Amino acid sequence: MNDYQYDNQTVxxxxxxxxxxxxxxxxxxxxxxxxxxxPSWNIPPYFTFGRLRVLHTNSLAFGLGVGAIFGIxxxxxxxxxxxxxxxxxxxxxxxxLFNIAIALAAVSLLAGMNxxxxxxxxxxxxxxxxxxxxxxFAINVLGTxxxxxxxxxxxxxxxxxxxxxxxxxxxxxxxxSVPAGxxxxxxxxxxxxxxxxxxxxxxxAVGFVFTTPILAMFYYFxxxxxGLPIYSHRLSIVAFWSLxxxxxxxxxxxxxxxxxxxxxxxxxxxxxxFLIAPSWGSVINGYYTVGADWSKMRTNYLTKFFIFxxxxxxxxxxxxxxxxxxxxxxxxxxxxxxPGHVHMGTMGWVTMTVAASIYYIIPxxxxxxxxxxxIANIHFYLVLIGQLIYSITMWITGxxxxxxxxxxxxxxxLKYTFIETLVRNYPYWQLRTLGGVIFTIGMLFFxxxxxxxxxxxxxxxxxxx
Amino acid sequence: MAGGIYRKPIMFTIVATxxxxxxxxxxxxxxxxxxxxxxxxxxxxxYTPLELAGRDxxxxxxxxxxxxxxxxxxxxxxxxxGEYSKAGEFAYERxxxxxxxxxxxxxxxxxxxxxxxxxxxHFENPRRFFPQSNMPSYGWLKxxxxxxxxxxxxMDVLGFPYTEEEIAALSxxxxxxxxxxxxxxxxxxxxRKPVIKTVMKETVREKYLINPFxxxxxxxxxxxxxxxENCAMCHGEKGEGDIGPSLIDNVFLxxxxxxxxxxxxxxxxxxxxxxxxxxxxxxxGGMPPFGEELQKDEIWYIISYIRSLQGKK
Numbered sequence: 001m002n003d004y005q006y007d008n009q010t011v012x013x014x015x016x017x018x019x020x021x022x023x024x025x026x027x028x029x030x031x032x033x034x035x036x037x038x039p040s041w042n043i044p045p046y047f048t049f050g051r052l053r054v055l056h057t058n059s060l061a062f063g064l065g066v067g068a069i070f071g072i073x074x075x076x077x078x079x080x081x082x083x084x085x086x087x088x089x090x091x092x093x094x095x096x097l098f099n100i101a102i103a104l105a106a107v108s109l110l111a112g113m114n115x116x117x118x119x120x121x122x123x124x125x126x127x128x129x130x131x132x133x134x135x136x137f138a139i140n141v142l143g144t145x146x147x148x149x150x151x152x153x154x155x156x157x158x159x160x161x162x163x164x165x166x167x168x169x170x171x172x173x174x175x176x177s178v179p180a181g182x183x184x185x186x187x188x189x190x191x192x193x194x195x196x197x198x199x200x201x202x203x204x205a206v207g208f209v210f211t212t213p214i215l216a217m218f219y220y221f222x223x224x225x226x227g228l229p230i231y232s233h234r235l236s237i238v239a240f241w242s243l244x245x246x247x248x249x250x251x252x253x254x255x256x257x258x259x260x261x262x263x264x265x266x267x268x269x270x271x272x273x274f275l276i277a278p279s280w281g282s283v284i285n286g287y288y289t290v291g292a293d294w295s296k297m298r299t300n301y302l303t304k305f306f307i308f309x310x311x312x313x314x315x316x317x318x319x320x321x322x323x324x325x326x327x328x329x330x331x332x333x334x335x336x337x338x339p340g341h342v343h344m345g346t347m348g349w350v351t352m353t354v355a356a357s358i359y360y361i362i363p364x365x366x367x368x369x370x371x372x373x374x375i376a377n378i379h380f381y382l383v384l385i386g387q388l389i390y391s392i393t394m395w396i397t398g399x400x401x402x403x404x405x406x407x408x409x410x411x412x413x414l415k416y417t418f419i420e421t422l423v424r425n426y427p428y429w430q431l432r433t434l435g436g437v438i439f440t441i442g443m444l445f446f447x448x449x450x451x452x453x454x455x456x457x458x459x460x461x462x463x464x465x
Numbered sequence: 466m467a468g469g470i471y472r473k474p475i476m477f478t479i480v481a482t483x484x485x486x487x488x489x490x491x492x493x494x495x496x497x498x499x500x501x502x503x504x505x506x507x508x509x510x511x512y513t514p515l516e517l518a519g520r521d522x523x524x525x526x527x528x529x530x531x532x533x534x535x536x537x538x539x540x541x542x543x544x545x546x547g548e549y550s551k552a553g554e555f556a557y558e559r560x561x562x563x564x565x566x567x568x569x570x571x572x573x574x575x576x577x578x579x580x581x582x583x584x585x586x587h588f589e590n591p592r593r594f595f596p597q598s599n600m601p602s603y604g605w606l607k608x609x610x611x612x613x614x615x616x617x618x619x620m621d622v623l624g625f626p627y628t629e630e631e632i633a634a635l636s637x638x639x640x641x642x643x644x645x646x647x648x649x650x651x652x653x654x655x656x657r658k659p660v661i662k663t664v665m666k667e668t669v670r671e672k673y674l675i676n677p678f679x680x681x682x683x684x685x686x687x688x689x690x691x692x693x694e695n696c697a698m699c700h701g702e703k704g705e706g707d708i709g710p711s712l713i714d715n716v717f718l719x720x721x722x723x724x725x726x727x728x729x730x731x732x733x734x735x736x737x738x739x740x741x742x743x744x745x746x747x748x749x750g751g752m753p754p755f756g757e758e759l760q761k762d763e764i765w766y767i768i769s770y771i772r773s774l775q776g777k778k
Contacts, residue, residue: 035599035601036568036599037599038599039591039592039598039599039600039601039602042601042602044601044602044603044605045605048526048527048601049527049530049531049601050526050527050528050530050531050601051526051527053527053530054527054530112525112526112527113525114524114525114527115524115560116524116527116529116560116562117560118565142474142478145474146474146475148474151472152471152472153471153472153474153477157474158471158477158481161474161477161478161481162481162485165478165481165482165485166485169482169485169486169489173493178622179622180615180618180619180621180622180623181615181618181619184521184615184619186559186560186619186622186623187559187560188559189497189559189560190503190555190556190557190558190559190560190561191502191503191552191554191555191556191557191558191561192501192502192503192504192552192555192561193496193497193502193503194558194559194560194561195555195560195561195563196492196493196496196497196502197493197497198560198561200489200492200493241484244481244484244485245484245485245487245488246488247488248485248486248487248488248489248492248493249488249491249492250488251492251493252492254565255563257537257538257539258535258537258550258563259535259550259551259552259554259555260552261496261499261501261502261552264492264496267491267492268492271488330537330539333537334533334564334565334566334567335566335567336566338565338566339566405541405542405545406539406541407541408540408541409760411760411761413544413756413757413758413759413760413761414541414544414545414757414758417758418545418569418570419595419597419598422568422569422597422598422599423597426597
């Protein structure tokens with residue numbers, strides 16, 4: 001049927017690798033969640049909260065997130081261009097280099113090599129490795145798209161191109177530093193300016209790692225798995241351009257009430273408000289797509305992953321702009337509300353969409369069916385419950401803490417000491433660990449299901465031969 | 466034209482890049498060349514080699530994941546931590562360490578708030594001061610020596626001035642010494658402002674203020690509870706002194722002889738800082754202010770209790 005070969009091995013390699021790093025990241029996440037209420041779980045020097053938290057965020061953002069993005073993007077690009085990758089051997093090298101880089105990154109973070117820039121903590125030698133990885137990815141993706149055999153570029157390819165370009169610019173600029181030895185460097189940016197550069201990066205790392213490539217998956221796999229076409233092409237176009245335009249203006253909402261010049265804060269807040277529109281463009285497009293036949297929510301097990309995923313994306317993109325408002329920021333900034341917000345995006349939107357994409361891809365690579373729809377459903381409900389417990393407990397305790405920090409006695413003194421405001425978090429932090437455990441069990445069901453599907457596929461391949 | 470771009474990947478990539486760079490230019494690139502992004506307070510000093518070594522350790526241990534270093538210009542925040550952060554305080558920060566989460570308190574005004582001894586003891590076991598604290602212990606840092614050569618290199622990269630003696634002195638120092646030195650250097654370019662209590666304004670005409678609860682057994686009982694919570698960790702269980710001076714030995718602010726009640730009030734309210742003068746006696750500093758957290762009457766209760774301790778001597 002096809003006169004070309006898809007490079008399924010590299011896709012599968014990235015998917016399996018990303019799941020591996022994901023497991024490590026999730027387990028470290030559970031560990032640090034316990035450290036928050038039980039300090040004896042800190043084991044110096046390598047396993048204190050300060051070193052493990054960065055391992056948690058990096059192994060999930062770069063290991064699970066970027067690993068899945070590499071693999072699934074290759075999968076999508078090959079199908080949408082109707083050809084194999086332009087450089088399949090380079091893609092294979094990309095896979096090996098990716099795993100080596102993530103392993104070294106994990107070791108370096110445990111050793112305390114940390115640039116102190118959130119989501120850009122890796123020291124300069126590893127930064128060079130990350131840039132090389134990204135350049136390989138860009139060459140293969142852009143090259144394959146240029147040499148495509150399908151004239152029209154589908155929406156997913158737009159988001160992939162934007163991701164490739166934006167991440168390159170963001171990562172290189174924010175990591176510019178002067179080495180002071182092999183394992184230490186000092187940023188070229190200082191003070192207020194370094195804060196501004198960092199959060200321009202930090203917010204857009206969310207925009208172009210946790211949003212645009214995931215939207216590429218959403219726009220591809222939702223129609224594929226439901227058989228329903230995307231509701232509005234025009235809405236896709238409007239949402240895409242306004243999203244990639246507006247995102248880059250918003251970083252300063254992370255710096256509300258800091259010494260950053262006020263006009264920059266205000267500009268960031270205004271564009272953050274605007275960002276609701278393009279975000280909800282995709283949400284509405286998703287709803288109306290499935291709206292053509294809501295029975296898909298029951299009959300097709302993947303539909304609910306995508307619909308709940310895009311729902312959390314929708315909630316996330318309402319909550320985020322709300323948080324940027326000065327009056328809301330003054331209450332919840334620096335509290336546990338913020339991890340609650342972040343984890344709705346990562347555990348709800350990103351992980352659900354990525355898992356559903358993997359459920360779609362693996363059986364097709366192995367020419368079989370999913371091992372168990374029932375296990376997939378159990379996985380769905382467990383991660384849903386786990387994530388809701390996580391986010392809701394953190395929102396409650398975040399508001400509580402913010403309010404306690406502000407509380408004033410009638411005579412003008414502060415009502416609570418800091419330690420009093422900290423202690424009130426403990427029950428919520430313990431509940432969060434419970435939510436994390438439920439989420440982790442859900443992910444184990446997912447991994448078991450994928451593993452069994454691969455085994456089934458391999459057995460089938462043997463019997464066919 | 467419509468739709469054409471979706472068939473031309475190179476053109477599409479160029480247009481997408483330009484669209485992405487517009488916001489980048491206006492909010493990140495252009496501001497970089499404005500003065501507002503590079504202010505510097507006149508009395509801001511670069512780090513000494515020991516302080517820089519401490520800052521490196523602060524980064525290495527990820528302290529910034531739980532402690533912020535920026536006080537927002539909000540009423541309760543200025544009361545809790547001190548003067549709000551100024552843009553000109555951060556000129557030597559590469560990068561900034563403002564953080565994004567306050568699992569522990571903000572540290573922008575921690576420098577000079579407590580004496581060194583307090584920090585050594587707190588790093589070794591935070592639960593000794595705050596039984597319910599969740600901060601990891603960092604006593605293990607005192608078993609690790611500094612590497613003067615690498616710190617010298619770091620100073621060179623940053624272009625901070627130093628002397629060879631300062632570098633040589635590092636060889637007897639531990640990582641904990643460096644971390645404490647760094648903590649004590651934070652936020653020192655901005656002067657501490659006194660806590661102004663309503664009571665002080667009301668009674669500004671009186672020379673000596675008398676404790677309204679002097680000798681009241683109920684006040685003494687309440688004062689004991691507050692003392693144990695807030696004071697005992699430094700002044701000892703019965704006021705015998707430890708990190709802080711004895712309260713029962715009749716030496717106050719390094720001079721023989723008691724102080725009147727209103728000076729006690731003033732010191733508990735505002736803490737002590739270097740160069741502060743009470744009744745002609747000069748303080749060396751090191752006691753944090755309690756006035757934003759303790760109510761007026763609560764300060765008097767504590768004074769009643771201290772007076773009762775002195776009576777028992």
